[in-house]
Amino acid sequence: MGPLIVNEIISSNTNLLIAFFIGIGFGFVLEANGFSSSRRLAGMFYGYDTTVLKVFFTAAITAGIGLLFLSLFGWIDLSFIYINPTFLWSAIGGGVIMGAGFILGGYCPGTSFCAAAIGKLDALAFIGGILIGIVIFMEGYPLWEGFFKAKYMGSPLLSDWLNMSRGLLAFLIAIVAIGMFWVGEWAEKKFARDDYEINQH
Amino acid sequence: MKPRLILASVILPLGLIIAAVPPNTTKAYKLTAEQLLNEVRENLQFIHPDQVADMLIQKDPSLQLIDVRSKAEFEKFSLPGAINVPLENLLSEDYEYDINQDVKLNVFYSNGSTDANEAWMITRQLGYKNNYVLQGGLNYWVETIMNPEKPASTSPNEEIAKYDFRKAAGSALGGGGGDIEPAATELDAPAAAPPVIKNKKKKRVQGGC
Structure with missing residues (x-):
């Protein structure tokens, strides 16, 4: 039966409405997890706070295993799920730019809006930076069009590449994730800071 | 209990199940x-x-x-x-x-x-x-386009126009259409109405951070 919109069970307008509520839920969870604090986000890079890793990997393995179960029950056709196509060089370049911006600014694009919503001025500055970056990218597009479109790889899947079933890969990722959570909590003790308390308010 | 342990005790068994079952490759039929x-x-x-x-x-x-x-x-x-x-x-x-x-x-x-x-x-x-x-199929194709049967001269004009079209088409497509009058190809469109082509695009669900 799923995806709902492809099989015309709901209209695209209803889809937008649902997306609106999911967006509110997403923002709520981000804020509830303290993702509007740039110290918490930057803590990921220094090891004193690994909440980011835990939240996003929990979301990823929950969604991954959930989708596979829905597919198992015949409730969703996975071949209709959009998979972002891979342009290798722009993916690497974009990752470097985003990572550098993350360390410098203390936010990622989504959390900056979350922080701006609770009135943080540095987040507003960060959003200004995003807009400037968008303008530079668009206006200078002919300069990096070649790089942007280089090394198109379609939508490769890790499970195809490793030649294993999606379910097995999801299970292995879940094990790796829980291992990482353990390492993360160890790091939080090891790199703990006197002036920073996890889950502070 | 630590949240990590609760999470592990839920996710890992589920992951084990999903790793053990074969993927669902059946395609749902779209029509009743x-x-x-x-x-x-x-x-x-x-x-x-x-x-x-x-x-x-x-x-x-x-x-x-x-x-x-x-x-x-x-x-x-x-x-x-x-x-x-x-x-x-x-x-x-x-x-x-x-x-x-x-x-x-x-x-x-x-x-x-x-x-x-x-x-x-x-x-x-x-x-x-x-x-x-x-x-x-091809049998009817040969019958109608390649070797159209000449209608009786008392047939309605439509029948004769259809015959002329088929004769011209047959000859253009390599059949034994015989003599063709030049005007034949400019005749009215064939009787069958064009089917409505549904242009419903399969939209993929887009996502992103």
Whole structure:
């Protein structure tokens, strides 16, 4: 039966409405997890706070295993799920730019809006930076069009590449994730800071 | 209990289950038996040879003829521009690109219409769009386009116009059409109404951070 919109069970307008509520839920969870604090986000890079890793990997393995179960029950056709196509060089370049911006600014694009919503001025500055970056990218597009479109790889899947079933890969990722959570909590003790308390308010 | 342990005790067993079961590769049928029966009863899948001939002559790029007979038969005779997809290979991945698409008007044909109808029914059930069947198959094609029967001189004008069109089309497409008057190709469009091409794009669900 799923995806709902492809099989015309709901209209695209209803889809937008649902997306609106999911967006509110997403923002709520981000804020509830303290993702509007740039110290918490930057803590990921220094090891004193690994909440980011835990939240996003929990979301990823929950969604991954959930989708596979829905597919198992015949409730969703996975071949209709959009998979972002891979342009290798722009993916690497974009990752470097985003990572550098993350360390410098203390936010990622989504959390900056979350922080701006609770009135943080540095987040507003960060959003200004995003807009400037968008303008530079668009206006200078002919300069990096070649790089942007280089090394198109379609939508490769890790499970195809490793030649294993999606379910097995999801299970292995879940094990790796829980291992990482353990390492993360160890790091939080090891790199703990006197002036920073996890889950502070 | 630590949240990490709670999470592990939920996620890991679920992950183990999903790793152990085979992936679901069955494709849900898109039509109920009743819907399909209605389409079959109303002959919605058929395209008349006159229309196919007209599209061929006009070199309509949206027409894609698909020969579902065996390769040997296809090599012996096929309609212009047709591709060969033997019925037993219908579901092979090599042809999915041609059959599951929303740009061209696919017309299946075989000698009669049984094999083509089977191909149509399977693809229709899979939810593929724009697949049709050449009415009567090649036998009827030869009968109507290649060797049209001259109507009696007392026939209505429409019949005579249709005959002239078929004669011209047959000759243009390599049949024994015989003498043609130059005006023949400018005659009215064939009787069969063009099918409504549904241009429903399969939207993929987009996502992102």
